Amino acid sequence: MPFELTIWLSVGAVLLAILLIVAFVRRKHSYFVAANIPGPPPTFLLGNLGTLWQASHYFRQLESWTHQYGKVYGMFEGTAPIYVVSDVDFLEQVFITQFAKFDRRKPLLFLLPGQEKRLHVFDANGPTWRRQRYILNPAFSKAKLTQMLPLINGCVDEFVQTLASYADENVDVDVCPMYFRMTVDTIFRCAFSFDTDVQRNLSNPYLTRYDDLLSVDARKLFFAKLATALPALGGFILQIFMRLFMLLHKLNKTFSFVHFPEMPLLWLLDHIGEHVIRVRTEENEIDRVDLLHIMLDAATDQSIVDEEAHCDEDISTSARTPIVKKLTINEILGNVFIFGAAGTETTANILSYCTYILATDHEVQQKLQDEIDANIDSNVQSPTYEMIDKLEYLDMFIKEVNRMYPVGPIALTRLCMQDTTIGQYTVKKGTVVQVDPYSIHYDVDLWGPVDPYKFYPERHATKRHPLAYVSFGAGPRSCVGIRFAMMEIKMTCVRLLKTFTILKCGKRESNFQIHDRATIKP
Template identity: 40%
Template sequence: MLTLILFTCVLYILFIYYFNLRKRYQYFERQQIPTPSYGQFFFGHLKQLWQTKSGYSRQLQEWTRQLGSIYGFYEGSTPVYVVSNVDFLHEVFVKQFSNFHARKSSIQTHLIKAKHLVESHGSNWKRQRQIINPTFTSLKLKTMSPLIDNSIEELVKKLNTDKLFNIYLLYKRLTMDVICRCAFGIDTNMQDDPDNIYLHKIGQIISTDFEKLHLSKLCRVIPKLSWIFAQIFLFRNNFNRLMNFICGHLMKFEELPNLWLFNRIQNVIDMRSTNIEQRRIDLLQLMLDASAEGKEKLSYEEVKSNVFLFLLAGYETTATALAYCTYVLAKYQNIQGKLQMEIDAENDEYLDLFIKEVLRMYPIPIQTINRRCMIDEASVCGYKIHQGSIIQADIYSIHYDPILWGPHPTNEFYPERHLEQRHPMAYLAFGQGPRNCIGMRFALLEIKLVLRRLLKEYTIVQINEEIFYPIRETAVIRPNEIQIQLRKR
């Protein structure tokens, strides 16, 4: 009898779940918003996105061509609006920020108990942003310029004028060196040590496509159970650490790289907190100082989480931006010559335009440019957006829109187009609104310092364009390699 009752209850729960899911999948249809075909029950359109060879961002662009500037798809049962209508995005990212103040969550939130700027929202995000903002003022960043210059000096020593070489690899070592020195004061010497443990671990994190991990896929399909799937990740990691302790002399079980890095950051913060002689001019110290000087403070976990965030965000995104800049310089020798003349004259105007155009044509961390509806219902440009729905910007469609970026053809490299005033949402390389990239100034400073030094001493005379492709997309959209040859000026 008890078994029959339990069986009946399970069937009832499954029926209710099935009924609610079917109703959920009519969300866009009720609002007369188009969706791509071949959506599947339970998965929505995720299987199409996982299987596409062109990558997430290019698939969104293709759907935009087919369906228009506002359409929807389903991540599991979660409605996702894909938008290239800049007026709609301006409402969401700026005017109605209080209704859309969070990003889409991920398994990483639960995996490292992340409390950093990307994963936080509401008053918690606002407090952190207010405390950390002064860390990235122009004056504070100038104090870190010598640290960046020292790393660039090490890069220059590695440059080769005899043959083609992969400068993207050197850029990765450079940006990892810079962020370790500037984020939490570690001199790693990783530019001379390609086997450096920090480089290896962060490389593992960046190269891992979390979208292809089974537990991560389950999180996308059933986001409300993400914390359970994260516990499975953590259990495996803790089990590996226990096995290392018990039988490390016989075999080695590798700790998850993101948790390894998180633990190293904790060690540095502990050392800095207990030893005043360890004080240095870096992002960690500036955050600690900004926290101590104000009424509001960052918690220990928030400091640790944000340092972790800066390490990841400041590594491959900047290296990839430099790689794209180098590719463009090699391809357009006339632009390279114009930049060299400007740099020799100690002028930055054309360099600023050049970097903006590179990041227009080759945007990098596209998947993070999204917002989540945080109220029961919001009205945006006549559309009803309900709580939990995601607004995802289709950056490729926006950055290549001839109406927004004409009259010069948008598939041609033309830095001067940035001299004209455009729609505030036409350029999304660093996001827009209050939640734009807090490290934008730091990244641009590093990119400009590297390009100035490179072009002052060298000319890029050749590039192997075949190596440039294929473009790969995980956390960032990056090329395969950048094989170039330099000539000393």
């Protein structure tokens, strides 16, 4: 073929490829316009990611678009269409009524090669998720929590003692890192089955690795951005990047003289894996009720084949499709890891926000102290589950903190698995529904008549829409650890208020800043 013709053909092929890409992106970006759904105009390729990456807070940006476009609008992450929703009836359909069609979250970017084996309940889907949840739900029951309470109490004891030493010296304290250490300690005792020194030893490697892991807003990492904007290309590069880190991790382990940078995730999975196997070997010697031992009771070395089930089936009865009541050791390791990630900073942040309110609202603090004094004898050092459960104002106080300061909205997504209709909207398979929690939690129609911007625990005495409070999600896939978290938060507040009065100090930010990490942190 003559040289010139080859050049022209190549130029033609490139132009055709460009035209096809442009047409493809345009067609994708016409999704919401065609459905007559408003939303911020997408830019070529990135969609609305440019604005989201620049925004100081992802969820405040969603809220501000809600003000502009309404309770149901469309945005694009790259070419992926996302419904952003604060219409609670729409969300009730997604999270509860039509759960079978929305039984999973937006896929996570950081799935390691080979991680399918270690999938935990947060990432698992379909029948595998259903089986894991079936085993885990009772692990967080009231009966089991009552048995775990001494472990939680031990951690709170240590926290209160440390705080008392600061109070004796009359110095100002930043309680956020202290709460984080206390919640890590609690998860270690209840999910890892070991008592650690994390509240005193700030360089405990598990503590620092979890802190590193959670300090990142994964959406803002370079490879994550690439993978979101260009899923085919970015996803491939992300996999190479992950494999490279896995190789460096292997080299670190094999040769003591090399110290390559490593992902905290890999270090944690490795160490938790060894730990789970060790605990399993010693299992018969230890009579201890905790999440790890409950999961080990269901452990099997066989591989499990999950039968396809209807995801709307009630998990607690499993009437139509029988569930294998087993977890593989890899799944147990995965779940221990996820409890460490999902159950520490979330709880610590809520405790920090609680402390902020206590320090700034003395009327609320006094009401709480009065309720505690009226219901719990001053000689009782470690209250029981029943004593804590009776404190109604405390319950409303913590719910109000969660309403005003939702900490885990990153998890509030659902992926549509089957074309469906919700009210006037047709939602297509593959589309993501993202909750806009601030618009819901500050909606006067849902939370009035008292101004939702006012801290007012009593508003929780009124029955609200089932989707008006989304701090722990909703429906069958809501937070499995809610009871655990609420108990830990309540126990800490009671012990705190029985011992101290919280005062604000000069270093307090006048209007504190929130930070987007894996959770929303004060």
